[in-house]
Amino acid sequence: MIHLKKENVLDGYFTKHREQHLEELKQFLSIPSISSLSEHKKDMKDCASYLGNLMKEAGLEHITINETAGHPVVTGDWLHAEGKPTILVYGHYDVQPVDPLELWESDPFKAEVRENKLYARGSSDDKGQVFMHIKVIEAFLKEKGELPVNVKFLIEGEEEIGSVHLPEFVESNKENLAADLVLISDTALYAPGRPAVCYALRGLTGVQIDVRSASGDLHSGIYGGGIQNSIHALVELLASFHDKHGTIQVDGFYDKVRPITDDEKAAYAALDFDAEGAKKEAGVKELFGETDFSYLERTWARPTLEINGVYGGFSGEGIKTVIPATAGAKITCRLVPDQDPYEIVKQLRAHIEKHKPAGVDITITEFDKGKPFITPLEHPYIQAAGRSYETQYDAKTAYIRAGGSIPIVAAFDEILNTPVIMMGFGLSTENFHAPNEHFHLDNFDKGLRVVSDYFEEIANIEK
Amino acid sequence: MIHLKKENVLDGYFTKHREQHLEELKQFLSIPSISSLSEHKKDMKDCASYLGNLMKEAGLEHITINETAGHPVVTGDWLHAEGKPTILVYGHYDVQPVDPLELWESDPFKAEVRENKLYARGSSDDKGQVFMHIKVIEAFLKEKGELPVNVKFLIEGEEEIGSVHLPEFVESNKENLAADLVLISDTALYAPGRPAVCYALRGLTGVQIDVRSASGDLHSGIYGGGIQNSIHALVELLASFHDKHGTIQVDGFYDKVRPITDDEKAAYAALDFDAEGAKKEAGVKELFGETDFSYLERTWARPTLEINGVYGGFSGEGIKTVIPATAGAKITCRLVPDQDPYEIVKQLRAHIEKHKPAGVDITITEFDKGKPFITPLEHPYIQAAGRSYETQYDAKTAYIRAGGSIPIVAAFDEILNTPVIMMGFGLSTENFHAPNEHFHLDNFDKGLRVVSDYFEEIANIEK
Numbered sequence: 001m002i003h004l005k006k007e008n009v010l011d012g013y014f015t016k017h018r019e020q021h022l023e024e025l026k027q028f029l030s031i032p033s034i035s036s037l038s039e040h041k042k043d044m045k046d047c048a049s050y051l052g053n054l055m056k057e058a059g060l061e062h063i064t065i066n067e068t069a070g071h072p073v074v075t076g077d078w079l080h081a082e083g084k085p086t087i088l089v090y091g092h093y094d095v096q097p098v099d100p101l102e103l104w105e106s107d108p109f110k111a112e113v114r115e116n117k118l119y120a121r122g123s124s125d126d127k128g129q130v131f132m133h134i135k136v137i138e139a140f141l142k143e144k145g146e147l148p149v150n151v152k153f154l155i156e157g158e159e160e161i162g163s164v165h166l167p168e169f170v171e172s173n174k175e176n177l178a179a180d181l182v183l184i185s186d187t188a189l190y191a192p193g194r195p196a197v198c199y200a201l202r203g204l205t206g207v208q209i210d211v212r213s214a215s216g217d218l219h220s221g222i223y224g225g226g227i228q229n230s231i232h233a234l235v236e237l238l239a240s241f242h243d244k245h246g247t248i249q250v251d252g253f254y255d256k257v258r259p260i261t262d263d264e265k266a267a268y269a270a271l272d273f274d275a276e277g278a279k280k281e282a283g284v285k286e287l288f289g290e291t292d293f294s295y296l297e298r299t300w301a302r303p304t305l306e307i308n309g310v311y312g313g314f315s316g317e318g319i320k321t322v323i324p325a326t327a328g329a330k331i332t333c334r335l336v337p338d339q340d341p342y343e344i345v346k347q348l349r350a351h352i353e354k355h356k357p358a359g360v361d362i363t364i365t366e367f368d369k370g371k372p373f374i375t376p377l378e379h380p381y382i383q384a385a386g387r388s389y390e391t392q393y394d395a396k397t398a399y400i401r402a403g404g405s406i407p408i409v410a411a412f413d414e415i416l417n418t419p420v421i422m423m424g425f426g427l428s429t430e431n432f433h434a435p436n437e438h439f440h441l442d443n444f445d446k447g448l449r450v451v452s453d454y455f456e457e458i459a460n461i462e463k
Numbered sequence: 464m465i466h467l468k469k470e471n472v473l474d475g476y477f478t479k480h481r482e483q484h485l486e487e488l489k490q491f492l493s494i495p496s497i498s499s500l501s502e503h504k505k506d507m508k509d510c511a512s513y514l515g516n517l518m519k520e521a522g523l524e525h526i527t528i529n530e531t532a533g534h535p536v537v538t539g540d541w542l543h544a545e546g547k548p549t550i551l552v553y554g555h556y557d558v559q560p561v562d563p564l565e566l567w568e569s570d571p572f573k574a575e576v577r578e579n580k581l582y583a584r585g586s587s588d589d590k591g592q593v594f595m596h597i598k599v600i601e602a603f604l605k606e607k608g609e610l611p612v613n614v615k616f617l618i619e620g621e622e623e624i625g626s627v628h629l630p631e632f633v634e635s636n637k638e639n640l641a642a643d644l645v646l647i648s649d650t651a652l653y654a655p656g657r658p659a660v661c662y663a664l665r666g667l668t669g670v671q672i673d674v675r676s677a678s679g680d681l682h683s684g685i686y687g688g689g690i691q692n693s694i695h696a697l698v699e700l701l702a703s704f705h706d707k708h709g710t711i712q713v714d715g716f717y718d719k720v721r722p723i724t725d726d727e728k729a730a731y732a733a734l735d736f737d738a739e740g741a742k743k744e745a746g747v748k749e750l751f752g753e754t755d756f757s758y759l760e761r762t763w764a765r766p767t768l769e770i771n772g773v774y775g776g777f778s779g780e781g782i783k784t785v786i787p788a789t790a791g792a793k794i795t796c797r798l799v800p801d802q803d804p805y806e807i808v809k810q811l812r813a814h815i816e817k818h819k820p821a822g823v824d825i826t827i828t829e830f831d832k833g834k835p836f837i838t839p840l841e842h843p844y845i846q847a848a849g850r851s852y853e854t855q856y857d858a859k860t861a862y863i864r865a866g867g868s869i870p871i872v873a874a875f876d877e878i879l880n881t882p883v884i885m886m887g888f889g890l891s892t893e894n895f896h897a898p899n900e901h902f903h904l905d906n907f908d909k910g911l912r913v914v915s916d917y918f919e920e921i922a923n924i925e926k
Contacts, residue, residue, distance in 0.1 A: 036781035097783055103679070161781060188685075202684060206782055215746025216566070219896040220769045221665060221867025222651075224797050225709070225761035226741070228751040231770040231792075232705055239702035242695060244820065246688070278689070283678025283788070288691040288822040298688035306683045307694040308785050313772035314793060318499035318624060319669055319830050320560055321795050321868075322771050322896055325746070329694075330777060332784050334687050357707065359751040367782050404684025405784075433682040433785055 006391035008449040009456075010139040017135075018445070022118070024054065025131050026111040028093075029120040033127075035071055035094035035161045044157050047093050048072040051130075051155060058134045059141035060153060068165040071157030075176075078137065079150045084459050086150040088179035088418070090408065091130035091186060092159030095122035096433045103435035116441045123439035125432030129185035129425055130155055132444060136451045148459035152179055159186075159406065162204060162368020167411040174415055180463060181381045182412045185451070187424030189443065190271065190398040195389035195450075197382055197399050198422035202303070203372035204405035205341035206332035207348055208365040209237070214325040217313075223323055228359025230327040231312045237362075238329055240355040241305055246289045248305045250351045253344065258337045258374075260293075260301045268296040271398060281429055300401035304334040332367065334403060341369035371410030374401075375419055380461055385423050388454040392446040423454065469854035471912040472919075473602040480598075481908070485581070487517065488594050489574040491556075492583040496590075498534055498557035498624045507620050510556050511535040514593075514618060521597045522604035523616060531628040534620030538639075541600065542613045547922050549613040551642035551881070553871065554593035554649060555622030558585035559896045566898035579904045586902035588895030592648035592888055593618055595907060599914045611922035615642055622649075622869065625667065625831020630874040637878055643926060644844045645875045648914070650887030652906065653734065653861040658852035658913075660845055660862050661885035665766070666835035667868035668804035669795035670811055671828040672700070677788040680776075686786055691822025693790040694775045700825075701792055703818040704768055709752045711768045713814045716807065721800045721837075723756075723764045731759040734861060744892055763864035767797040795830065797866060804832035834873030837864075838882055843924055848886050851917040855909040886917065 008014075014021075033047035034040040048065050051074050056063045060076035071094065079086070098108040098121050106112045111120035118128065133153070140147045154177060156166045170177060190196035213230035242248055273296055275287060289298045312327025314320035333344055345366055356362055375382070377399050386397035402422070409420050425447035431437045471477075477484075496510035497503040511528050514537050519526045523539035534557065542549070561571040561584050569575045574583035581591065596616070603610045617640060619629050633640060653659035676693035705711055736759055738750060752761045775790025777783035796807055808829055819825055838845070840862050849860035865885070872883050888910035894900045 036779075036783070038780065097777075097779065099777075099779070202687075204684075204784070206784075208782075213747065216894075217897045218745055219867065219891075220767065220771065220795060221797060221865070222891050223745055223762065224767035224769050224866060225752050225765050226750055226758050227745050227747045228709070228749075229769055231701075231773050232709070235698040235701040235770065235773070236705075236707065238694075238698040242699075244699065246691070246695070282681055282686055282690050284676065284690045284822065285824075286691075286822050287689055289688050295689050299686065302688050304683065304687035306687050306692055306784075306786055307698070307776070308683065308783055309776035309778045309787065310694050310698070310773050310790060311778040313770070314560075314562075315772045315774040315791075316499075316560065316562070317501065319671075319793055319795060320499070320771055320896070321667070321669075321769075323769055324772065327773060328778075330782055332683060332782060334684060359747065359749050361748075402684070403687060404682065428682075428685050431679075433783070434680045 013139040029111045044071040058138035070165040074155045077152040085180040088152045094157045117438040119438040124426040124430040126186045128439040163408040182420045188426040194395045198402045200374035200401040203335035204370040206367035210328040210363040218323040220321045233357035233360040234327040299403040337374045373409040384457040476602040492574040507534040521601035533628040537618045540615040548643040557620045580901040582901040587889040587893040589649045591902040626871040645883045651889040657858045661865045663837035663864040666798035667833040669830035673791040673826040681786040683784045696820035696823040697790040762866040836872040847920040
């Protein structure tokens, strides 16, 4: 039973079709659309095609599966609300890899409801949230025969790999994509029952570092002490990136970081951050990081440099007395306004060159780049989003930043010159990017009503 | 064609049966006796059984497959040379793992001769060399009806995992194993064509370090900057083990190291070490290590701490923006006289405790321990070994140390109180412990004749 603070005009439709909608969503989630692994290229196509059909059946027009040099972009629109604002709905149908698979309690691609939570890869990030927007369109068109606003859909398949080809697509189609606002549901509530409008995101960049010390692995008895070990060189280099408090040691890394304003500091402090709850949620014994900043400041408004993976030598059962010839690491940085990903990669390269240990060759591979994003809190479309949330949730909307990256947000800002509104319905405990990803169906139900209310709110705002 | 400096009494026998011997050796090498991997437990038993048959057919008596808590020990003897010395021949039938398998040019367990080299896992280390001793026995008994000395064989299946159960076996059987000398062929020539008697070995110990920062992997956007990353903690800890020249930073690590004597320094200097050749052999651009010691000193008479493997987080294709909850490393130390492996492990534990980064739990798993070994150069059995080599090789025998470990050697010294003679026929370029292990058949042929000559030399030395 959903508690309604304000009657929603589509409530009956959503209630009546709930089971059918969930079945369709499970089908959508069953397609393993892992964008980062080349063996899933066909699944990506199948998923784009399934998505196109969902949009068509909802009543959207001009459905197009746009081929790119990477995975397809799915578009569609409904543009019959003359004189009304146009909302560009953005989301993504690609998902993260699922390893380690053995930690999943149910098949990541066979969605299962347990305790009113839907378990599957992509349930929360972001297929489940994209699906809600489609169902809002369907509900308006089936119940009212029209939408209160004009809408355009732009759903990509490369968000989890940095939206490699989307900026080019947006650039090439900027007239077709022109809108008054971009609406995205790919962020989380501030807490269970506490909605949040997100006004800033971190950017992303990264490099892979591969170290080679010899032409092949060598016996540690014969050569040990006489030559460099690729892992020794790697760990020496990797350890140079942070001090013991986690402060990044790359020259110039923090130079362009926009200082956190006093208003922001006050707003974050007012959120009554629950350190014990955060520790429990993360499964850690202590919080950790730069000593001069609070946890929320560190995770929202400060940049990071994380080693996401490290590999080299023997990792099987028992021991192997080998000097490994090669070792490597994958690193990504979360960036904040006004850091530039291209400049950061240059700084990383300079750092690696400066700290390069003796006796090795190093190869650097660059990963995707996404700019950080920030938009003013006072924008009417943002304020309206807060009001729509409050029709369904018994709590004040929090206006927050998010620590994650949606690389394309900065591109929308830059190319379309359009405000971006992030109204998310996930929860940070929902294990997106980890085993046992799930989506609370209570937020799915509320989200359908919040989004439909928002469409009506936007229709009433002067263009 | 083998160049004989001194006529060998068994030469005709070895020549006549060469093809048959090689076929038997290939069969022996076809059994994947990898002691460190539990899935090869049955192969270990099969290999012990095959070895026992080889020994029986050679004419050895009292063949026994001795069960242990680990892999079996194979024993046998021939004790009819009254009044003559007794040689205890030691070797091992277990081999190293074969990964990365894709780097092998032929199946590691399907021996293949290319350019008079026998390619297979174990061909050089140590099945091929054990096999030679068996064939020397066979040749004496078939051609002469007797041996010039008494012999006992002790061939174990756990050398590559630190001879875990052999010291206990030797202790329990010390009366049966009593001998005048222990003869081992598990070391390498000094250079192609240049034989070497080895008078000292390094010991071995090691630990696995497992670091945990959280109960599960976390999204780097949500948590990045707020909590510790297990890989960050691991690389900080691992980097603390060495300075940038490779000198080990563990407190007390070098305290018990026996200084290299002036005579030894002179002996090593006289070996005309070829730095360019060593670089080429190892496949490295530069040699590396403690600045106050020569390459030979570093690899023979100085201890090491090598990281043999490192693992944690995502290492697949592309990127995964995860904060890994767990990361780990495998470390082994090569030890020199008079370091004690148990004391070294205590020092490693103290170092890890002292340098433990914030925000993580660390689990330490201890690996096998083998003491370093040294024996006087002037012992008559060692001098005789040098002479026997020179019957087949056109070069002065070098008296050297070896950087590798044969953990049981120290145990023989300690438990049996018997001099140990290491006459190896491998070459350091033969990729033991790496892909494409091979054995030069020229040294196989010479080795048969050297060992048979040595048996006669020993028979003539007063007990």
